Amino acid sequence: MRNEVVGKDETLGNVVKVQQVIDFMVLGVIQQKGEQYNNQLEQFVVSKLGGIGVNKAYLTTRLAKMYELGYVNRRWEGDNRFNRFYTITEDGIAYFVRLRRELPERVEMAQKVYGLFGSYIEEFDGKR
Numbered sequence: 001m002r003n004e005v006v007g008k009d010e011t012l013g014n015v016v017k018v019q020q021v022i023d024f025m026v027l028g029v030i031q032q033k034g035e036q037y038n039n040q041l042e043q044f045v046v047s048k049l050g051g052i053g054v055n056k057a058y059l060t061t062r063l064a065k066m067y068e069l070g071y072v073n074r075r076w077e078g079d080n081r082f083n084r085f086y087t088i089t090e091d092g093i094a095y096f097v098r099l100r101r102e103l104p105e106r107v108e109m110a111q112k113v114y115g116l117f118g119s120y121i122e123e124f125d126g127k128r
Helices: 018-033 038-048 056-068 090-122
Strands: 072-076 084-088
Touching: 018 038, 018 056, 018 072, 018 084, 018 090, 038 056, 038 084, 056 072, 056 084, 084 090
Parallel strands: none
Antiparallel strands: 072 084
């Protein structure tokens, strides 16, 4: 086994990145519903993923990165710096279209990987 060479087609970290999922969901809902408040975006993710959410700090970081990359515009309402509202830009639409094209294949690959991993976990049923 030590000298056995197994070909590597892909790396786990590149199958589907959480940031791509979050970016796609955020940009998608903004396109569908227009300007969205930070907490609305978080609630949308939770509702679409059956109660699975995203850490607020991570979502804030992704939104800041999308702003830096020019994918979203943001504005503040009132004096409270936490009342951020987001809209999508033309670059954001182009990025969304690219994700829409790439993610289905990535999701299919992730499902395959998790299925194979699930089979591996089952090898340990009844073992400590």
